[in-house]
Amino acid sequence: MTYCVGLWLEKGLVMLADTRTNAGVDNISTFSKMYTATVPGERMLCLLSAGNLAITQGVWNRLGEGLALEGEKLTLLTAPSMFRAAQLVGAAVRAVYEADGPTLRAQGVGFDVSIMLGGQIAGGPMRLYMIYAAGNFIEATPDTPFLQIGEHKYGKPILDRTLRYDSSLEDGVKLTLVSMDSTLRSNLTVGLPLDLLVYEAGSHRIGLQQRITEEDDYFRRLREAWSVALRDAYRSMPAPDWLSSRS
Amino acid sequence: MTYCVGLWLEKGLVMLADTRTNAGVDNISTFSKMYTATVPGERMLCLLSAGNLAITQGVWNRLGEGLALEGEKLTLLTAPSMFRAAQLVGAAVRAVYEADGPTLRAQGVGFDVSIMLGGQIAGGPMRLYMIYAAGNFIEATPDTPFLQIGEHKYGKPILDRTLRYDSSLEDGVKLTLVSMDSTLRSNLTVGLPLDLLVYEAGSHRIGLQQRITEEDDYFRRLREAWSVALRDAYRSMPAPDWLSSRS
Numbered sequence: 001m002t003y004c005v006g007l008w009l010e011k012g013l014v015m016l017a018d019t020r021t022n023a024g025v026d027n028i029s030t031f032s033k034m035y036t037a038t039v040p041g042e043r044m045l046c047l048l049s050a051g052n053l054a055i056t057q058g059v060w061n062r063l064g065e066g067l068a069l070e071g072e073k074l075t076l077l078t079a080p081s082m083f084r085a086a087q088l089v090g091a092a093v094r095a096v097y098e099a100d101g102p103t104l105r106a107q108g109v110g111f112d113v114s115i116m117l118g119g120q121i122a123g124g125p126m127r128l129y130m131i132y133a134a135g136n137f138i139e140a141t142p143d144t145p146f147l148q149i150g151e152h153k154y155g156k157p158i159l160d161r162t163l164r165y166d167s168s169l170e171d172g173v174k175l176t177l178v179s180m181d182s183t184l185r186s187n188l189t190v191g192l193p194l195d196l197l198v199y200e201a202g203s204h205r206i207g208l209q210q211r212i213t214e215e216d217d218y219f220r221r222l223r224e225a226w227s228v229a230l231r232d233a234y235r236s237m238p239a240p241d242w243l244s245s246r247s
Numbered sequence: 248m249t250y251c252v253g254l255w256l257e258k259g260l261v262m263l264a265d266t267r268t269n270a271g272v273d274n275i276s277t278f279s280k281m282y283t284a285t286v287p288g289e290r291m292l293c294l295l296s297a298g299n300l301a302i303t304q305g306v307w308n309r310l311g312e313g314l315a316l317e318g319e320k321l322t323l324l325t326a327p328s329m330f331r332a333a334q335l336v337g338a339a340v341r342a343v344y345e346a347d348g349p350t351l352r353a354q355g356v357g358f359d360v361s362i363m364l365g366g367q368i369a370g371g372p373m374r375l376y377m378i379y380a381a382g383n384f385i386e387a388t389p390d391t392p393f394l395q396i397g398e399h400k401y402g403k404p405i406l407d408r409t410l411r412y413d414s415s416l417e418d419g420v421k422l423t424l425v426s427m428d429s430t431l432r433s434n435l436t437v438g439l440p441l442d443l444l445v446y447e448a449g450s451h452r453i454g455l456q457q458r459i460t461e462e463d464d465y466f467r468r469l470r471e472a473w474s475v476a477l478r479d480a481y482r483s484m485p486a487p488d489w490l491s492s493r494s
Contacts, residue, residue, distance in 0.1 A: 153400035153401050153433070154400050154401070154403060154404050155404075156401060156433055157401050157402075157404070157405075157429035157432065157433065158404075158477065160429075160432055160433065161429075161432075161473070161474045161477050161478075162474070162477050162478055162481060170486045170487075170490060171481060171482070173486075173487060173490055174481050174484055174486070174487075175481060178481065182404035182407075182408075185404065185407055185408075186400070186403055186404065186407065198490070208489070208490060210489055217488075218485075218487045218488055218489065221485070222484060222487075225484050225485075226408070226480070226481075226484070227408045227409070229480035229481075229483065229484065230405065230408050230409050230477075230480065231408075231409050232480075233473070233476035233477065233479075233480055234409060234418060234421050234422060234425065234473075234476075235418070236476065237421055237469060237472050237473070237476065238465075238468070238472075239417045239420075239421070240417075240420060240421075240465045240469075241464075241465055242455070242457055242465065243417060243420055243445070243455060
Protein backbone atom coordinates (compact mmCIF):
# COMPACT_ATOMS: atom_id res chain seq x y z
CA MET A 1 0.00 0.00 0.00
CA THR A 2 0.93 3.66 -0.16
CA TYR A 3 -0.26 7.00 1.05
CA CYS A 4 0.43 10.13 -0.97
CA VAL A 5 -1.19 13.53 -0.51
CA GLY A 6 -0.87 16.71 -2.52
CA LEU A 7 -2.10 20.18 -1.53
CA TRP A 8 -2.89 22.78 -4.15
CA LEU A 9 -2.91 26.04 -2.20
CA GLU A 10 -3.04 29.67 -3.17
CA LYS A 11 0.60 30.06 -2.17
CA GLY A 12 1.97 26.82 -3.60
CA LEU A 13 2.09 23.05 -3.48
CA VAL A 14 2.87 20.64 -0.66
CA MET A 15 3.44 17.04 -1.74
CA LEU A 16 4.12 14.16 0.61
CA ALA A 17 4.63 10.42 0.02
CA ASP A 18 5.58 7.45 2.13
CA THR A 19 8.21 5.03 0.78
CA ARG A 20 6.96 1.58 1.70
CA THR A 21 6.25 -1.04 -0.92
CA ASN A 22 5.13 -4.52 -0.07
CA ALA A 23 4.31 -7.85 -1.60
CA GLY A 24 2.54 -9.31 1.40
CA VAL A 25 3.21 -8.04 4.95
CA ASP A 26 6.27 -10.30 5.16
CA ASN A 27 8.00 -8.69 2.19
CA ILE A 28 8.42 -4.94 2.55
CA SER A 29 10.93 -2.59 0.93
CA THR A 30 11.71 1.11 0.67
CA PHE A 31 11.24 2.80 -2.71
CA SER A 32 10.81 6.49 -3.30
CA LYS A 33 7.41 7.27 -4.80
CA MET A 34 8.34 10.87 -5.59
CA TYR A 35 9.84 11.93 -8.92
CA THR A 36 10.72 15.46 -9.96
CA ALA A 37 11.46 17.03 -13.33
CA THR A 38 12.69 20.60 -13.16
CA VAL A 39 14.32 23.32 -15.21
CA PRO A 40 14.95 25.80 -12.39
CA GLY A 41 13.30 29.14 -13.13
CA GLU A 42 11.28 27.64 -16.01
CA ARG A 43 9.42 24.57 -14.70
CA MET A 44 8.95 22.40 -11.62
CA LEU A 45 7.01 19.14 -11.87
CA CYS A 46 6.58 16.66 -9.04
CA LEU A 47 4.96 13.22 -9.37
CA LEU A 48 3.77 10.84 -6.65
CA SER A 49 2.71 7.29 -7.39
CA ALA A 50 0.62 4.53 -5.82
CA GLY A 51 -0.08 1.01 -6.99
CA ASN A 52 1.86 -1.85 -8.50
CA LEU A 53 5.59 -0.99 -8.42
CA ALA A 54 6.35 -2.68 -11.76
CA ILE A 55 3.69 -0.52 -13.38
CA THR A 56 4.84 2.76 -11.81
CA GLN A 57 8.49 2.06 -12.68
CA GLY A 58 7.34 1.27 -16.23
CA VAL A 59 5.63 4.67 -16.30
CA TRP A 60 8.77 6.52 -15.10
CA ASN A 61 10.92 4.78 -17.70
CA ARG A 62 8.57 5.68 -20.53
CA LEU A 63 8.35 9.27 -19.32
CA GLY A 64 12.16 9.42 -19.26
CA GLU A 65 12.38 8.14 -22.83
CA GLY A 66 9.63 10.45 -24.01
CA LEU A 67 6.29 9.66 -25.70
CA ALA A 68 4.60 10.88 -28.84
CA LEU A 69 1.63 13.17 -28.17
CA GLU A 70 -0.29 14.26 -31.28
CA GLY A 71 2.71 13.44 -33.44
CA GLU A 72 5.27 15.25 -31.29
CA LYS A 73 7.71 13.43 -29.02
CA LEU A 74 7.70 15.03 -25.57
CA THR A 75 9.17 14.51 -22.09
CA LEU A 76 8.23 16.20 -18.84
CA LEU A 77 11.11 18.61 -19.51
CA THR A 78 9.73 19.66 -22.90
CA ALA A 79 5.93 19.51 -22.46
CA PRO A 80 4.64 23.02 -23.21
CA SER A 81 2.01 23.14 -20.42
CA MET A 82 0.91 21.30 -17.28
CA PHE A 83 -2.12 20.01 -19.18
CA ARG A 84 0.17 18.49 -21.83
CA ALA A 85 2.35 17.04 -19.06
CA ALA A 86 -0.72 15.37 -17.50
CA GLN A 87 -1.67 13.98 -20.92
CA LEU A 88 1.89 12.70 -21.26
CA VAL A 89 1.69 10.86 -17.93
CA GLY A 90 -1.66 9.43 -19.04
CA ALA A 91 -0.07 8.29 -22.31
CA ALA A 92 2.75 6.59 -20.37
CA VAL A 93 0.19 4.77 -18.19
CA ARG A 94 -1.65 3.61 -21.33
CA ALA A 95 1.62 2.46 -22.91
CA VAL A 96 2.33 0.25 -19.89
CA TYR A 97 -1.26 -1.01 -20.02
CA GLU A 98 -0.84 -1.98 -23.66
CA ALA A 99 2.45 -3.74 -22.93
CA ASP A 100 1.60 -5.54 -19.67
CA GLY A 101 -2.20 -5.34 -19.25
CA PRO A 102 -3.15 -8.52 -21.18
CA THR A 103 -0.68 -10.73 -19.29
CA LEU A 104 -1.58 -9.21 -15.91
CA ARG A 105 -5.25 -9.80 -16.65
CA ALA A 106 -4.58 -13.40 -17.73
CA GLN A 107 -2.86 -13.98 -14.39
CA GLY A 108 -5.65 -12.31 -12.40
CA VAL A 109 -3.59 -9.27 -11.35
CA GLY A 110 -5.37 -5.92 -11.51
CA PHE A 111 -3.86 -2.98 -13.39
CA ASP A 112 -3.48 -0.89 -10.25
CA VAL A 113 -1.80 2.49 -10.55
CA SER A 114 -2.58 6.13 -9.77
CA ILE A 115 -0.31 9.12 -10.09
CA MET A 116 -0.40 12.64 -8.76
CA LEU A 117 1.23 15.38 -10.81
CA GLY A 118 1.74 18.87 -9.40
CA GLY A 119 3.75 21.75 -10.76
CA GLN A 120 4.01 24.83 -12.87
CA ILE A 121 5.54 25.70 -16.24
CA ALA A 122 6.49 29.31 -17.06
CA GLY A 123 3.61 31.13 -18.74
CA GLY A 124 0.93 28.90 -17.22
CA PRO A 125 -0.81 28.39 -13.89
CA MET A 126 0.23 26.00 -11.11
CA ARG A 127 -1.85 22.81 -11.26
CA LEU A 128 -2.34 19.54 -9.41
CA TYR A 129 -3.67 16.48 -11.25
CA MET A 130 -4.58 12.93 -10.33
CA ILE A 131 -4.08 10.49 -13.21
CA TYR A 132 -6.05 7.22 -13.11
CA ALA A 133 -5.11 3.75 -14.35
CA ALA A 134 -7.08 4.49 -17.53
CA GLY A 135 -4.79 7.43 -18.26
CA ASN A 136 -7.55 10.03 -17.76
CA PHE A 137 -7.30 12.59 -14.97
CA ILE A 138 -8.93 15.11 -12.64
CA GLU A 139 -7.61 18.36 -11.20
CA ALA A 140 -7.76 20.01 -7.75
CA THR A 141 -9.84 23.20 -7.44
CA PRO A 142 -10.32 25.77 -4.65
CA ASP A 143 -13.38 23.80 -3.38
CA THR A 144 -11.24 20.73 -2.71
CA PRO A 145 -7.64 21.88 -2.57
CA PHE A 146 -6.13 18.47 -1.90
CA LEU A 147 -5.86 15.10 -3.62
CA GLN A 148 -4.90 11.74 -2.16
CA ILE A 149 -3.87 8.40 -3.63
CA GLY A 150 -3.46 5.01 -1.96
CA GLU A 151 -4.69 4.46 1.61
CA HIS A 152 -6.55 7.75 1.89
CA LYS A 153 -9.20 7.19 4.56
CA TYR A 154 -7.29 7.50 7.84
CA GLY A 155 -5.70 10.80 6.85
CA LYS A 156 -8.73 12.46 5.28
CA PRO A 157 -10.76 13.77 8.28
CA ILE A 158 -8.03 16.18 9.44
CA LEU A 159 -7.74 17.66 5.94
CA ASP A 160 -11.52 17.87 5.49
CA ARG A 161 -11.86 19.77 8.72
CA THR A 162 -8.95 22.18 8.57
CA LEU A 163 -7.43 22.68 5.15
CA ARG A 164 -8.49 25.60 2.99
CA TYR A 165 -7.28 26.97 -0.30
CA ASP A 166 -5.86 30.00 1.53
CA SER A 167 -4.01 27.96 4.20
CA SER A 168 -0.32 28.86 4.43
CA LEU A 169 2.36 26.52 3.10
CA GLU A 170 3.63 26.10 6.65
CA ASP A 171 0.17 24.98 7.84
CA GLY A 172 -0.02 22.76 4.78
CA VAL A 173 3.21 21.02 5.77
CA LYS A 174 1.99 20.47 9.35
CA LEU A 175 -1.40 19.16 8.19
CA THR A 176 -0.03 16.74 5.61
CA LEU A 177 2.38 15.37 8.23
CA VAL A 178 -0.48 14.90 10.73
CA SER A 179 -2.56 13.27 7.98
CA MET A 180 0.35 10.95 7.16
CA ASP A 181 0.90 10.14 10.83
CA SER A 182 -2.73 9.04 11.22
CA THR A 183 -2.18 6.68 8.30
CA LEU A 184 1.18 5.36 9.53
CA ARG A 185 -0.40 4.45 12.87
CA SER A 186 -3.21 2.43 11.30
CA ASN A 187 -1.80 0.78 8.18
CA LEU A 188 1.42 -1.22 8.47
CA THR A 189 1.93 -1.13 4.71
CA VAL A 190 2.45 2.65 4.82
CA GLY A 191 5.89 3.41 6.28
CA LEU A 192 8.70 5.84 6.98
CA PRO A 193 10.81 7.49 5.68
CA LEU A 194 8.70 10.17 3.99
CA ASP A 195 9.46 12.35 0.97
CA LEU A 196 8.23 15.92 1.25
CA LEU A 197 8.31 18.64 -1.39
CA VAL A 198 7.23 22.27 -1.02
CA TYR A 199 6.79 24.55 -4.02
CA GLU A 200 6.06 28.28 -3.92
CA ALA A 201 3.69 29.43 -6.66
CA GLY A 202 5.47 31.37 -9.40
CA SER A 203 8.98 30.28 -8.39
CA HIS A 204 9.40 27.50 -10.98
CA ARG A 205 11.90 25.73 -8.74
CA ILE A 206 11.75 23.31 -5.80
CA GLY A 207 11.35 25.28 -2.58
CA LEU A 208 12.19 22.41 -0.27
CA GLN A 209 12.71 18.71 -0.76
CA GLN A 210 13.18 16.81 2.44
CA ARG A 211 13.42 13.16 3.45
CA ILE A 212 11.87 12.63 6.88
CA THR A 213 13.17 9.59 8.73
CA GLU A 214 12.28 7.90 11.99
CA GLU A 215 14.97 10.08 13.62
CA ASP A 216 13.59 13.41 12.38
CA ASP A 217 13.27 15.46 15.53
CA TYR A 218 10.52 17.74 14.25
CA PHE A 219 8.30 14.89 13.06
CA ARG A 220 8.69 13.14 16.41
CA ARG A 221 7.75 16.29 18.29
CA LEU A 222 4.81 16.94 15.95
CA ARG A 223 3.36 13.46 16.54
CA GLU A 224 3.57 13.90 20.27
CA ALA A 225 2.29 17.49 20.25
CA TRP A 226 -0.67 16.50 18.09
CA SER A 227 -1.78 13.76 20.47
CA VAL A 228 -1.52 16.17 23.41
CA ALA A 229 -3.42 18.87 21.48
CA LEU A 230 -6.23 16.44 20.65
CA ARG A 231 -6.52 15.40 24.28
CA ASP A 232 -6.69 19.04 25.35
CA ALA A 233 -9.25 19.69 22.63
CA TYR A 234 -11.78 17.04 23.61
CA ARG A 235 -11.33 17.72 27.31
CA SER A 236 -12.13 21.39 26.78
CA MET A 237 -15.38 20.63 24.96
CA PRO A 238 -18.61 20.75 26.96
CA ALA A 239 -20.25 17.51 28.05
CA PRO A 240 -23.59 16.58 26.48
CA ASP A 241 -26.44 18.22 28.42
CA TRP A 242 -28.50 15.02 28.10
CA LEU A 243 -25.63 13.13 29.74
CA SER A 244 -25.29 15.38 32.78
CA SER A 245 -29.05 15.71 33.32
CA ARG A 246 -29.48 11.95 33.48
CA SER A 247 -28.75 11.38 37.19
CA MET B 248 -22.50 0.82 4.67
CA THR B 249 -22.55 1.38 8.42
CA TYR B 250 -20.36 2.69 11.17
CA CYS B 251 -20.68 1.30 14.70
CA VAL B 252 -18.22 1.76 17.53
CA GLY B 253 -18.17 0.29 21.03
CA LEU B 254 -15.95 1.39 23.93
CA TRP B 255 -15.10 -1.00 26.74
CA LEU B 256 -13.88 1.28 29.52
CA GLU B 257 -13.07 0.78 33.15
CA LYS B 258 -16.22 2.65 34.12
CA GLY B 259 -18.60 1.20 31.55
CA LEU B 260 -19.61 0.90 27.92
CA VAL B 261 -20.35 3.50 25.25
CA MET B 262 -22.00 2.15 22.09
CA LEU B 263 -22.86 4.22 19.05
CA ALA B 264 -24.37 3.31 15.68
CA ASP B 265 -25.56 5.20 12.64
CA THR B 266 -28.91 4.24 11.09
CA ARG B 267 -28.37 4.36 7.34
CA THR B 268 -28.89 1.36 5.14
CA ASN B 269 -28.50 1.46 1.42
CA ALA B 270 -28.85 -0.63 -1.68
CA GLY B 271 -26.91 1.66 -3.99
CA VAL B 272 -26.51 5.36 -3.24
CA ASP B 273 -29.91 6.04 -4.82
CA ASN B 274 -31.77 3.80 -2.38
CA ILE B 275 -31.15 4.73 1.24
CA SER B 276 -33.29 4.08 4.30
CA THR B 277 -33.19 4.49 8.07
CA PHE B 278 -33.05 1.33 10.19
CA SER B 279 -31.87 1.12 13.76
CA LYS B 280 -28.79 -1.07 14.07
CA MET B 281 -28.95 -1.15 17.86
CA TYR B 282 -30.78 -3.85 19.80
CA THR B 283 -30.97 -4.19 23.55
CA ALA B 284 -32.00 -7.06 25.83
CA THR B 285 -32.26 -6.13 29.50
CA VAL B 286 -33.56 -7.37 32.82
CA PRO B 287 -32.96 -4.19 34.83
CA GLY B 288 -30.73 -4.88 37.82
CA GLU B 289 -29.78 -8.33 36.48
CA ARG B 290 -28.50 -7.92 32.90
CA MET B 291 -27.96 -5.35 30.17
CA LEU B 292 -26.97 -6.46 26.67
CA CYS B 293 -26.58 -4.16 23.68
CA LEU B 294 -25.96 -5.30 20.10
CA LEU B 295 -24.85 -3.27 17.08
CA SER B 296 -24.86 -4.69 13.57
CA ALA B 297 -23.22 -4.03 10.20
CA GLY B 298 -23.67 -5.78 6.89
CA ASN B 299 -26.52 -7.12 4.79
CA LEU B 300 -29.82 -6.03 6.39
CA ALA B 301 -31.65 -9.26 5.51
CA ILE B 302 -28.93 -11.19 7.34
CA THR B 303 -28.91 -9.00 10.45
CA GLN B 304 -32.70 -9.04 10.69
CA GLY B 305 -32.54 -12.83 10.32
CA VAL B 306 -30.11 -12.89 13.24
CA TRP B 307 -32.37 -10.74 15.45
CA ASN B 308 -35.39 -12.94 14.70
CA ARG B 309 -33.52 -16.13 15.58
CA LEU B 310 -32.19 -14.56 18.78
CA GLY B 311 -35.74 -13.57 19.71
CA GLU B 312 -37.03 -17.10 19.16
CA GLY B 313 -34.09 -18.62 21.02
CA LEU B 314 -31.47 -21.14 19.87
CA ALA B 315 -30.21 -24.43 21.26
CA LEU B 316 -26.69 -24.22 22.70
CA GLU B 317 -25.25 -27.53 23.88
CA GLY B 318 -28.73 -28.98 24.13
CA GLU B 319 -30.27 -26.07 26.01
CA LYS B 320 -32.57 -23.51 24.38
CA LEU B 321 -31.45 -20.00 25.31
CA THR B 322 -32.24 -16.37 24.49
CA LEU B 323 -30.27 -13.23 25.34
CA LEU B 324 -32.55 -12.88 28.38
CA THR B 325 -31.70 -16.35 29.71
CA ALA B 326 -28.04 -16.86 28.67
CA PRO B 327 -26.11 -17.46 31.94
CA SER B 328 -23.03 -15.40 30.98
CA MET B 329 -21.77 -12.89 28.42
CA PHE B 330 -19.61 -15.61 26.88
CA ARG B 331 -22.71 -17.78 26.40
CA ALA B 332 -24.56 -14.78 24.96
CA ALA B 333 -21.73 -14.24 22.42
CA GLN B 334 -21.86 -17.93 21.50
CA LEU B 335 -25.63 -17.55 21.08
CA VAL B 336 -25.20 -14.63 18.67
CA GLY B 337 -22.60 -16.70 16.78
CA ALA B 338 -25.08 -19.59 16.60
CA ALA B 339 -27.76 -17.25 15.22
CA VAL B 340 -25.32 -16.00 12.54
CA ARG B 341 -24.51 -19.62 11.60
CA ALA B 342 -28.22 -20.50 11.47
CA VAL B 343 -28.80 -17.70 8.94
CA TYR B 344 -25.74 -18.84 7.00
CA GLU B 345 -27.13 -22.37 6.80
CA ALA B 346 -30.51 -21.11 5.67
CA ASP B 347 -29.47 -18.40 3.18
CA GLY B 348 -25.74 -18.90 2.50
CA PRO B 349 -26.00 -21.37 -0.41
CA THR B 350 -28.50 -19.23 -2.34
CA LEU B 351 -26.57 -16.01 -1.68
CA ARG B 352 -23.39 -17.70 -2.89
CA ALA B 353 -25.13 -19.03 -6.00
CA GLN B 354 -26.21 -15.46 -6.79
CA GLY B 355 -22.76 -14.02 -6.15
CA VAL B 356 -23.76 -12.11 -2.97
CA GLY B 357 -21.28 -12.28 -0.09
CA PHE B 358 -22.37 -13.34 3.39
CA ASP B 359 -21.59 -9.99 4.92
CA VAL B 360 -22.42 -9.44 8.59
CA SER B 361 -20.62 -8.42 11.78
CA ILE B 362 -22.12 -7.79 15.19
CA MET B 363 -20.89 -6.10 18.33
CA LEU B 364 -22.21 -7.33 21.67
CA GLY B 365 -21.54 -5.42 24.86
CA GLY B 366 -23.01 -5.86 28.30
CA GLN B 367 -22.95 -7.45 31.71
CA ILE B 368 -24.87 -10.21 33.45
CA ALA B 369 -25.06 -10.32 37.28
CA GLY B 370 -22.25 -12.41 38.73
CA GLY B 371 -19.93 -11.87 35.75
CA PRO B 372 -17.72 -9.16 34.29
CA MET B 373 -18.70 -6.53 31.72
CA ARG B 374 -17.56 -7.57 28.23
CA LEU B 375 -17.51 -6.34 24.67
CA TYR B 376 -17.37 -8.80 21.76
CA MET B 377 -17.19 -8.58 18.00
CA ILE B 378 -18.86 -11.54 16.27
CA TYR B 379 -17.78 -12.31 12.69
CA ALA B 380 -19.76 -13.73 9.78
CA ALA B 381 -18.36 -17.18 10.63
CA GLY B 382 -19.97 -16.96 14.09
CA ASN B 383 -16.62 -16.82 15.92
CA PHE B 384 -15.65 -13.75 17.92
CA ILE B 385 -13.01 -11.59 19.61
CA GLU B 386 -13.17 -9.48 22.74
CA ALA B 387 -11.93 -5.99 23.69
CA THR B 388 -9.10 -5.81 26.27
CA PRO B 389 -7.44 -2.92 28.15
CA ASP B 390 -4.76 -2.71 25.40
CA THR B 391 -7.40 -1.92 22.78
CA PRO B 392 -10.51 -0.76 24.60
CA PHE B 393 -12.63 -0.16 21.51
CA LEU B 394 -14.06 -2.17 18.63
CA GLN B 395 -15.48 -0.95 15.35
CA ILE B 396 -17.59 -2.51 12.61
CA GLY B 397 -18.44 -1.26 9.13
CA GLU B 398 -16.69 1.82 7.71
CA HIS B 399 -14.07 2.04 10.45
CA LYS B 400 -11.13 3.89 8.88
CA TYR B 401 -12.17 7.55 8.99
CA GLY B 402 -13.09 7.40 12.68
CA LYS B 403 -10.13 5.37 13.91
CA PRO B 404 -7.26 7.92 14.23
CA ILE B 405 -9.01 10.00 16.89
CA LEU B 406 -9.67 6.89 19.01
CA ASP B 407 -6.12 5.55 18.49
CA ARG B 408 -4.66 8.82 19.69
CA THR B 409 -6.87 9.68 22.64
CA LEU B 410 -8.89 6.81 24.05
CA ARG B 411 -7.60 4.86 27.01
CA TYR B 412 -9.12 2.16 29.16
CA ASP B 413 -9.35 4.63 32.04
CA SER B 414 -11.04 7.40 29.98
CA SER B 415 -14.27 8.62 31.59
CA LEU B 416 -17.66 7.72 30.13
CA GLU B 417 -18.23 11.39 29.37
CA ASP B 418 -14.99 11.56 27.37
CA GLY B 419 -15.96 8.29 25.72
CA VAL B 420 -19.24 9.82 24.54
CA LYS B 421 -17.48 12.89 23.13
CA LEU B 422 -14.84 10.79 21.36
CA THR B 423 -17.28 8.34 19.78
CA LEU B 424 -19.33 11.28 18.50
CA VAL B 425 -16.22 12.92 17.01
CA SER B 426 -15.22 9.57 15.50
CA MET B 427 -18.71 9.20 14.01
CA ASP B 428 -18.68 12.76 12.71
CA SER B 429 -15.41 12.12 10.83
CA THR B 430 -17.11 9.14 9.19
CA LEU B 431 -20.35 10.98 8.40
CA ARG B 432 -18.37 13.69 6.60
CA SER B 433 -16.55 11.24 4.35
CA ASN B 434 -18.93 8.38 3.61
CA LEU B 435 -22.40 9.19 2.30
CA THR B 436 -23.64 5.72 3.17
CA VAL B 437 -23.19 6.42 6.88
CA GLY B 438 -25.97 8.73 8.06
CA LEU B 439 -27.88 10.41 10.86
CA PRO B 440 -29.75 9.89 13.13
CA LEU B 441 -27.47 8.08 15.58
CA ASP B 442 -28.29 5.63 18.36
CA LEU B 443 -26.18 6.05 21.50
CA LEU B 444 -26.15 3.86 24.60
CA VAL B 445 -24.17 4.42 27.79
CA TYR B 446 -23.81 1.71 30.43
CA GLU B 447 -22.17 2.09 33.84
CA ALA B 448 -20.22 -0.97 34.95
CA GLY B 449 -22.01 -2.94 37.67
CA SER B 450 -25.38 -1.23 37.16
CA HIS B 451 -26.99 -3.98 35.04
CA ARG B 452 -29.31 -1.42 33.48
CA ILE B 453 -29.18 1.06 30.59
CA GLY B 454 -27.65 4.30 31.83
CA LEU B 455 -28.66 6.36 28.83
CA GLN B 456 -30.18 5.57 25.47
CA GLN B 457 -30.41 8.53 23.15
CA ARG B 458 -31.31 9.10 19.54
CA ILE B 459 -29.26 11.95 18.09
CA THR B 460 -30.85 13.66 15.11
CA GLU B 461 -29.74 16.37 12.71
CA GLU B 462 -31.41 18.86 15.08
CA ASP B 463 -29.55 17.75 18.21
CA ASP B 464 -28.10 20.97 19.57
CA TYR B 465 -25.22 19.34 21.42
CA PHE B 466 -24.04 17.30 18.42
CA ARG B 467 -24.16 20.41 16.24
CA ARG B 468 -22.08 22.39 18.73
CA LEU B 469 -19.65 19.48 19.16
CA ARG B 470 -18.99 19.27 15.40
CA GLU B 471 -18.31 22.97 15.22
CA ALA B 472 -16.23 23.07 18.42
CA TRP B 473 -14.12 20.16 17.21
CA SER B 474 -13.24 21.83 13.92
CA VAL B 475 -12.29 25.01 15.80
CA ALA B 476 -10.23 23.03 18.33
CA LEU B 477 -8.34 21.25 15.54
CA ARG B 478 -7.55 24.55 13.85
CA ASP B 479 -6.28 25.99 17.13
CA ALA B 480 -4.26 22.83 17.69
CA TYR B 481 -2.30 22.84 14.45
CA ARG B 482 -1.81 26.61 14.54
CA SER B 483 -0.25 26.35 18.00
CA MET B 484 2.25 23.71 16.88
CA PRO B 485 5.75 24.87 15.97
CA ALA B 486 6.78 25.11 12.32
CA PRO B 487 9.39 22.67 11.02
CA ASP B 488 12.89 24.05 11.67
CA TRP B 489 14.02 22.86 8.23
CA LEU B 490 11.18 24.89 6.70
CA SER B 491 12.06 28.18 8.39
CA SER B 492 15.82 27.78 7.87
CA ARG B 493 15.37 27.34 4.14
CA SER B 494 15.34 31.00 3.12
